[in-house]
Amino acid sequence: MxxxxxxxxxxxxxxxxxxxxxxxxxxKDVAASFLPALIVGHAGDGNFxxxxxxxxxxxxxxxxxxxxxxxxxxxHYLSTGPAPASTASVATxxxx
Numbered sequence: 001m002x003x004x005x006x007x008x009x010x011x012x013x014x015x016x017x018x019x020x021x022x023x024x025x026x027x028k029d030v031a032a033s034f035l036p037a038l039i040v041g042h043a044g045d046g047n048f049x050x051x052x053x054x055x056x057x058x059x060x061x062x063x064x065x066x067x068x069x070x071x072x073x074x075x076h077y078l079s080t081g082p083a084p085a086s087t088a089s090v091a092t093x094x095x096x
Contacts, residue, residue, distance in 0.1 A: 002036070008052040008065040010072050016046045026050060029071045035064050 014022045023039060030037045030050070041048025050072055054061045 002053050002055070004055065005053040006056050008054050008062075008069075010050040010052075010069050011047070012049075012072050013045065013047045016043070019043060019046050019048070023048060026072060029068055033064055033068060035061060035068070037068065 012022075023041075026039055026048075030039065035052050035054060037050055037052040039048060039050055050068060052065045052068060054065045056062060
């Protein structure tokens with residue numbers, strides 16, 4: 001998607017009854033962002049991922065990726081209530 005870019009991946013699980021609502025909210029956040037991102041998931045268990053392509057050497061891009069991840073965590077929290085940090089959202093980075 002971008003030469004030299006890295007993948008910033010999130011992982012969140014929400015109740016299936018709230019999955020569509022959370023994905024719609026995430027789609028709106030992605031549309032408002034300047035970073036390219038994809039939403040993928042396994043709907044049968046309420047789990048989905050936001051895959052964001054960033055230049056890790058650009059502080060503005062990393063801050064935006066972190067903001068998107070925070071919005072995902074917030075969406076999860078609003079859907080499920082407090083949860084251990086390990087089950088809310090995990091962000092990882094991979095070279096692309």
